[in-house]
Amino acid sequence: MTLLSIRNLTVSFATSRGPFRAVDGVDLDVAAGELVAIVGESGSGKSVAMLAVMGLLPWTATVTADRLMFDGKDLAAMTPRERRRIIGRDLAMIFQEPMSSLNPCFTVGFQIGEALKTHLGLGRAARRDRAIALLNEVGIPEPERRLRAFPHQLSGGMSQRVMIAMALACRPKLIIADEPTTALDVTIQAQILDLLVRLQRENGVGLVLITHDMGVVAETSQRVCVHYAGQQVEMQPTEGLFRDPHHPYTAALLAALPERASGRLLPSIPGVVPGLADRPKGCLFSPRCRFATERCRTVPPPRAGAELGLALCHTPLVQGVPQRAPAAA
Amino acid sequence: MLRFVIRRVALTLPTFVALMFVTFIAVRLVPGDPIEVRTGERGISPERLAQFRHELGLDRPVWQQFLDYANGLVHGDFGVSIVTKTPVLHEFLTLFPATLELSLCALLLAVVIGVPVGVLAAVKRGGVLDHAVMAVALTGYSMPIFWWGLLLIMLVSESWGLTPVSGRVDLINYYFEPVTGFMLIDSLLSDQEGAFWSAAQHLILPSIVLGTIPLAVIARMTRSSMLEVLSEDYVRTARAKGLSPLRVVGLHALRNALIPVVTVIGLQTGTLLAGAVLTEHIFAWPGVGKWLIESIARRDYPALQGGIMLISGIVIVVNLLVDLAYVAINPRIRHG
Ligand SMILES: Nc1ncnc2c1ncn2[C@@H]1O[C@H](COP(=O)(O)OP(=O)(O)OP(=O)(O)O)[C@@H](O)[C@H]1O
Ligand code: SF4
Ligand SMILES: [Mg+2]
Numbered sequence: 001m002t003l004l005s006i007r008n009l010t011v012s013f014a015t016s017r018g019p020f021r022a023v024d025g026v027d028l029d030v031a032a033g034e035l036v037a038i039v040g041e042s043g044s045g046k047s048v049a050m051l052a053v054m055g056l057l058p059w060t061a062t063v064t065a066d067r068l069m070f071d072g073k074d075l076a077a078m079t080p081r082e083r084r085r086i087i088g089r090d091l092a093m094i095f096q097e098p099m100s101s102l103n104p105c106f107t108v109g110f111q112i113g114e115a116l117k118t119h120l121g122l123g124r125a126a127r128r129d130r131a132i133a134l135l136n137e138v139g140i141p142e143p144e145r146r147l148r149a150f151p152h153q154l155s156g157g158m159s160q161r162v163m164i165a166m167a168l169a170c171r172p173k174l175i176i177a178d179e180p181t182t183a184l185d186v187t188i189q190a191q192i193l194d195l196l197v198r199l200q201r202e203n204g205v206g207l208v209l210i211t212h213d214m215g216v217v218a219e220t221s222q223r224v225c226v227h228y229a230g231q232q233v234e235m236q237p238t239e240g241l242f243r244d245p246h247h248p249y250t251a252a253l254l255a256a257l258p259e260r261a262s263g264r265l266l267p268s269i270p271g272v273v274p275g276l277a278d279r280p281k282g283c284l285f286s287p288r289c290r291f292a293t294e295r296c297r298t299v300p301p302p303r304a305g306a307e308l309g310l311a312l313c314h315t316p317l318v319q320g321v322p323q324r325a326p327a328a329a
Numbered sequence: 330m331l332r333f334v335i336r337r338v339a340l341t342l343p344t345f346v347a348l349m350f351v352t353f354i355a356v357r358l359v360p361g362d363p364i365e366v367r368t369g370e371r372g373i374s375p376e377r378l379a380q381f382r383h384e385l386g387l388d389r390p391v392w393q394q395f396l397d398y399a400n401g402l403v404h405g406d407f408g409v410s411i412v413t414k415t416p417v418l419h420e421f422l423t424l425f426p427a428t429l430e431l432s433l434c435a436l437l438l439a440v441v442i443g444v445p446v447g448v449l450a451a452v453k454r455g456g457v458l459d460h461a462v463m464a465v466a467l468t469g470y471s472m473p474i475f476w477w478g479l480l481l482i483m484l485v486s487e488s489w490g491l492t493p494v495s496g497r498v499d500l501i502n503y504y505f506e507p508v509t510g511f512m513l514i515d516s517l518l519s520d521q522e523g524a525f526w527s528a529a530q531h532l533i534l535p536s537i538v539l540g541t542i543p544l545a546v547i548a549r550m551t552r553s554s555m556l557e558v559l560s561e562d563y564v565r566t567a568r569a570k571g572l573s574p575l576r577v578v579g580l581h582a583l584r585n586a587l588i589p590v591v592t593v594i595g596l597q598t599g600t601l602l603a604g605a606v607l608t609e610h611i612f613a614w615p616g617v618g619k620w621l622i623e624s625i626a627r628r629d630y631p632a633l634q635g636g637i638m639l640i641s642g643i644v645i646v647v648n649l650l651v652d653l654a655y656v657a658i659n660p661r662i663r664h665g
């Protein structure tokens with residue numbers, strides 16, 4: 001069953017230099033219990049796209065979408081109040097910076113209890129019991145004592161565990177984890193990720209995992225979306241993507257890995273993601289693409305079919321060889 | 330926490346010593362001495378002058394006068410007024426409740442209006458309300474107290490006849506013994522009908538005049554502090570929980586935004602008491618401010634020295650309390 005279904009999601013920010021399109025026509029489907037990874041270089045619009053789903057973007061952002069459905073309900077048509085009944089309850093998000101994502105003025109117990117009170121109407125004692133159970137679940141020792149702790153008394157790893165406990169509080173159907181381990185020590189990263197994936201499997205929750213780590217993608221996800229400059233350039237089942245990437249950008253990412261599927265951070269490809277000023281007319285990747293042709297530089301590429309990973313490319317690759325797509329004349 | 334308190338208290342001691350020097354010197358820098366001022370134009374024979382000076386101890390070397398004064402202070406003796414011959418501390422304590430009542434009302438006004446207005450301006454940043462609030466705040470901040478007080482008296486009291494011009498209560502119709510020294514409370518205790526209302530009416534204009542600058546400062550500080558906090562990650566987390574905007578802004582953001590605001594409120598006590606001196610003068614408010622100005626006119630050295638020491642002492646103590654309150658509302662310091 002499809003939990004989250006997005007078609008042609010576009011987000012633009014009003015800036016002093018005119019509108020800036022941070023997300024440009026992104027599609028995404030997540031089924032219940034599925035783990036979908038989103039990868040892409042910094043600034044490729046991964047966070048903004050997911051914040052748009054949560055409804056957490058600042059007022060300078062304009063969000064449009066042909067479809068923005070969650071759990072059978074149209075998020076775009078909802079009033080803010082209706083939407084608030086869903087987020088934090090059925091749809092939860094974990095952020096990149098655990099230390100600054102917890103409110104320094106309130107105890108851990110209070111912050112976990114809030115969603116329980118707002119969405120489930122639990123009383124004081126019930127909230128406490130549930131909070132202790134949650135802290136146990138995310139592997140925090142001495143949960144009774146930790147409930148009274150303030151965020152500055154926790155390490156980064158502990159804070160992220162608390163954030164995960166908060167996200168799990170109301171037994172959500174879908175969790176969006178935005179680079180949940182990037183800010184943590186390398187030794188802690190694996191622990192937190194294992195925890196997240198284990199909880200996801202045990203509870204049958206859908207998980208959208210934004211990451212820079214191709215190793216994590218290979219180990220955990222069932223499907224991968226590749227973002228480039230706000231656009232979704234490819235989407236494939238994980239296995240297929242690593243075996244036969246169809247978009248030149250994905251291919252370059254994988255080729256640059258020291259050893260395929262086990263490298264850590266997203267490898268670097270020569271060149272930078274285009275900004276507002278230097279947006280190419282045709283394919284956004286053309287300045288860095290080694291298969292680029294004159295047509296690539298002038299005509300925006302069409303989207304290929306599912307058999308070619310929905311690649312946004314004039315000549316998607318098959319086993320590393322550019323194909324002449326019949327539709328792209 | 331105890332160590333912090335002790336250290337913080339110890340740090341105020343040098344301030345007091347410096348204050349002692351400065352008041353002693355400043356008071357004597359005003360031209361003329363108590364006797365010249367009292368005799369005025371009439372003139373006085375040199376023998377009589379010397380005799381008066383001797384009675385007041387003004388003929389002794391200045392350093393000896395200072396030592397006497399310092400010695401008295403250490404023993405809690407603030408001297409005796411040259412003019413009224415009553416102990417300075419007694420006069421101060423009799424008049425201080427009036428000043429305190431006025432200052433507290435002014436501060437209450439400033440906080441009750443300033444904080445919500447600052448929050449609203451921050452939430453509606455860049456909007457009409459925001460610009461209006463900031464323009465008014467800037468005007469309020471640069472408003473000279475004398476001019477503002479006289480303007481309000483002319484408009485509200487003289488032209489519209491809405492409030493009394495001066496004093497703390499209508500003395501023709503009401504009289505009662507001071508119990509607490511706070512007119513609002515005493516008038517209630519007196520059981521005289523209308524007395525409370527009269528006292529409140531007398532408070533309105535002076536409170537507005539005295540509260541204007543703190544109000545502007547608090548509104549601006551709340552706004553900028555709130556703007557900073559609203560873009561913090563934890564505010565996004567609070568919204569991601571599906572909490573109502575009221576709870577996100579009024580609890581998660583405001584609680585953090587108030588930490589610097591409380592400090593600013595504390596720092597306003599100095600401004601407030603300085604403003605009280607002028608405000609009391611304009612409204613003939615019988616508090617320590619009016620008394621100090623009169624003491625300058627009479628060159629009443631002990632009253633001036635003692636009064637300034639006491640007021641400064643209050644400012645120092647309040648700042649100390651603010652520091653402690655800052656610790657109390659900021660868990661990072663409390664547990665750190
Ligand atoms: N509030 C905003 N106003 C204007 N531009 C914004 C805003 N938030 C994000 N952007 C821009 O949108 C683009 C996409 O940002 P986003 O945070 O989604 O990138 P990302 O893919 O999550 O990168 P990272 O891997 O670094 O987290 C960036 O160029 C960023 O500058
Ligand atoms: S459209 Fe052309 S430039 Fe763009 S990715 Fe495909 S081959 Fe490269
Ligand atoms: Mg991001």
